Amino acid sequence: MADVxxxxxxxxxxxxxGSSIARDxxxxxxxxxxxxxxxxPETLKRAEELQLGSHYTTSAAEAVQxxxxxxxxxxxxxxxxxxxxxxxxxxxxxxxxxxxxxKASVIAQMTPHMPPGVHFIPGxxxxxxxxxxxxxxxxxxxxxxxxxxxxxxxxxxxxLSRLKAFxxxxxxxxxxxxxxxxxxxxxxVSHLPHIIAYNIVGTADDLETVTESEVIKYSxxxxxxxxxxAASDPTMWRDVCLHNKDxxxxxxxxxxEDLAYLQRAIRWGEGDKLFDLFARTRAVRRSIIEAxxxxxxxxxxxxxxxxxx
Amino acid sequence: MADVxxxxxxxxxxxxxGSSIARDxxxxxxxxxxxxxxxxPETLKRAEELQLGSHYTTSAAEAVQxxxxxxxxxxxxxxxxxxxxxxxxxxxxxxxxxxxxxKASVIAQMTPHMPPGVHFIPGxxxxxxxxxxxxxxxxxxxxxxxxxxxxxxxxxxxxLSRLKAFxxxxxxxxxxxxxxxxxxxxxxVSHLPHIIAYNIVGTADDLETVTESEVIKYSxxxxxxxxxxAASDPTMWRDVCLHNKDxxxxxxxxxxEDLAYLQRAIRWGEGDKLFDLFARTRAVRRSIIEAxxxxxxxxxxxxxxxxxx
Numbered sequence: 305m306a307d308v309x310x311x312x313x314x315x316x317x318x319x320x321x322g323s324s325i326a327r328d329x330x331x332x333x334x335x336x337x338x339x340x341x342x343x344x345p346e347t348l349k350r351a352e353e354l355q356l357g358s359h360y361t362t363s364a365a366e367a368v369q370x371x372x373x374x375x376x377x378x379x380x381x382x383x384x385x386x387x388x389x390x391x392x393x394x395x396x397x398x399x400x401x402x403x404x405x406x407k408a409s410v411i412a413q414m415t416p417h418m419p420p421g422v423h424f425i426p427g428x429x430x431x432x433x434x435x436x437x438x439x440x441x442x443x444x445x446x447x448x449x450x451x452x453x454x455x456x457x458x459x460x461x462x463x464l465s466r467l468k469a470f471x472x473x474x475x476x477x478x479x480x481x482x483x484x485x486x487x488x489x490x491x492x493v494s495h496l497p498h499i500i501a502y503n504i505v506g507t508a509d510d511l512e513t514v515t516e517s518e519v520i521k522y523s524x525x526x527x528x529x530x531x532x533x534a535a536s537d538p539t540m541w542r543d544v545c546l547h548n549k550d551x552x553x554x555x556x557x558x559x560x561e562d563l564a565y566l567q568r569a570i571r572w573g574e575g576d577k578l579f580d581l582f583a584r585t586r587a588v589r590r591s592i593i594e595a596x597x598x599x600x601x602x603x604x605x606x607x608x609x610x611x612x613x
Numbered sequence: 614m615a616d617v618x619x620x621x622x623x624x625x626x627x628x629x630x631g632s633s634i635a636r637d638x639x640x641x642x643x644x645x646x647x648x649x650x651x652x653x654p655e656t657l658k659r660a661e662e663l664q665l666g667s668h669y670t671t672s673a674a675e676a677v678q679x680x681x682x683x684x685x686x687x688x689x690x691x692x693x694x695x696x697x698x699x700x701x702x703x704x705x706x707x708x709x710x711x712x713x714x715x716k717a718s719v720i721a722q723m724t725p726h727m728p729p730g731v732h733f734i735p736g737x738x739x740x741x742x743x744x745x746x747x748x749x750x751x752x753x754x755x756x757x758x759x760x761x762x763x764x765x766x767x768x769x770x771x772x773l774s775r776l777k778a779f780x781x782x783x784x785x786x787x788x789x790x791x792x793x794x795x796x797x798x799x800x801x802v803s804h805l806p807h808i809i810a811y812n813i814v815g816t817a818d819d820l821e822t823v824t825e826s827e828v829i830k831y832s833x834x835x836x837x838x839x840x841x842x843a844a845s846d847p848t849m850w851r852d853v854c855l856h857n858k859d860x861x862x863x864x865x866x867x868x869x870e871d872l873a874y875l876q877r878a879i880r881w882g883e884g885d886k887l888f889d890l891f892a893r894t895r896a897v898r899r900s901i902i903e904a905x906x907x908x909x910x911x912x913x914x915x916x917x918x919x920x921x922x
Contacts, residue, residue: 430834433911434898440911450831489823489831497813497835503875504809505894507801507868514798520900522759522798525739526806528907529838535898538891545879545887556876559816560869566812567865570854578854582847585814589743589844591829598837602742602749604913 306469312337314371316364316386318351320432321403322377323441326356328474331443341367351438364389371395373470376402381543384413391417399423399463405490407454407483409547415456423463426454428486429476436537447475448596454483491551495544496559499552501533502541615778621646623680625673625695627660629741630712631686632750635665637783640752650676660747673698682708682779689713690852693722700726708732708772714799716763716792718856724765732772735763737795738785745846756784763792800860804853805868808861810842811850
């Protein structure tokens with residue numbers, strides 16, 4: 305089995321994902337030293353208060369010096385800048401990976417800066433919540449979640465095995481895909497849902513005939529399910545939209561086409577068409593529960609968590 | 614305080630809502646007798662096995678005889694038929710109410726059949742889960758949830774107070790609205806979200822480039838949130854679409870317009886527009902949590918429920 309212990313790990317970016325990685329590394333003893341780096345002095349201070357690492361710096365270049373594993377957890381639009389900053393300071397033989405939600409763009413941004421002898425292996429842990437920042441992270445975030453790698457043609461097999469073993473130690477299930485396919489899959493399972501959620505919450509917020517307080521008061525009848533995704537980090541999601549444009553536009557076109565069909569069925573009172581669609585989507589939910597990808601408890605199990613007035 | 618105890622309650626329809634009402638009435642001792650009625654012999658048999666009532670019949674006409682309170686919990690498209698069937702058998706002075714998700718249509722369907730001396734008071738408890746059928750109901754479903762009444766101009770004040778007190782005994786918070794406004798509010802907080810959820814799950818199910826098994830496997834990255842609503846009862850939702858057509862079409866038009874704007878911003882790389890929308894929707898989520906209409910636990914609190922592999 306590959307060695308999952310690293311002497312020094314550098315975390316560039318210490319938000320929800322970065323700080324969860326830091327917590328897991330500490331809890332599992334996977335590194336001797338954890339260098340935490342973020343551009344924002346306030347966030348860095350908070351990371352230090354939370355004792356997420358052993359060293360702290362606002363300089364990514366400084367952070368990566370002597371690191372055996374570098375994990376870049378920044379909004380995907382910042383990947384190129386980070387790669388440029390760290391390039392000259394990377395230790396020969398170091399593994400550099402990222403956690404970005406789009407892969408072709410991150411590869412295009414980072415690869416040109418990577419010096420020979422450094423193993424750049426793009427990755428994407430499919431984990432997170434609607435919260436963001438170093439306080440939002442927690443131990444076990446990656447437990448049972450997928451981590452997809454999109455290795456480059458010249459990726460070193462041993463380095464890849466080591467990185468996979470590291471993520472498995474964090475509880476992840478690992479998978480491999482080519483970057484373009486990853487971007488298409490994520491466009492439908494993650495990017496489109498977030499965009500649609502942001503959009504519907506925006507639409508509701510703009511109504512004149514129904515007040516915002518009514519929308520909030522009665523949100524439990526369906527709307528609230530969308531507000532969770534629509535509360536996700538705006539910078540991260542702006543960057544995802546800008547950096548997976550083609551796949552997202554394709555999915556949006558299909559979604560809108562299907563919605564027009566449904567809208568027409570409603571206008572013309574075509575109950576059979578509506579029933580057929582509404583009946584077949586049930587099966588998808590069932591498969592997701594059977595695959596262990598969601599809880600089977602009704603209403604996401606909220607009922608037991610709801611505050612009784 | 615109004616008397617919340619009834620001698621005989623007739624439940625027409627015994628799905629998720631009807632069976633939850635039955636369970637609460639029994640648990641709280643709110644009636645001497647509960648007559649359970651549903652068209653389907655299989656469902657009736659199941660209701661009897663679950664001991665949801667004291668009498669069981671497939672005839673709605675028979676069920677309402679001698680009942681002081683009649684609660685119609687059927688898909689809204691069946692409201693007229695039920696009203697016609699029960700009309701001649703209602704006890705003078707009885708309160709007849711419903712739980713339908715659209716109110717103008719239910720009123721138009723039921724009112725013409727209601728005999729003088731019977732109090733017809735349309736109602737709508739905003740409660741439920743994605744499950745359906747008599748097994749899906751549970752005690753406490755209405756706890757802390759809103760129940761909206763849309764009384765008619767000639768509604769008897771005393772009967773309304775009694776019905777409100779009954780729902781309050783079930784834990785509901787009660788509210789009043791005119792039927793047209795109810796239908797607009799529900800179109801945005803409930804009907805549009807369900808339609809969008811059904812649509813996106815349908816779109817994902819139809820892709821050729823991404824397999825269904827990939828959609829399911831990676832659904833935790835956003836998509837799964839939609840599958841819950843899209844697993845709701847198809848008959849109920851077909852009827853909602855057909856019976857709140859105008860308000861739904863208006864909301865769909867606004868949603869599509871907003872989505873086209875967002876799509877254009879993605880195509881032209883207008884990051885600021887995307888950021889502005891993504892940042893303001895966060896505030897809506899915050900308000901919903903502050904209003905006690907959703908749990909604040911990240912990821913709907915699923916993490917603690919997730920099966921660890």
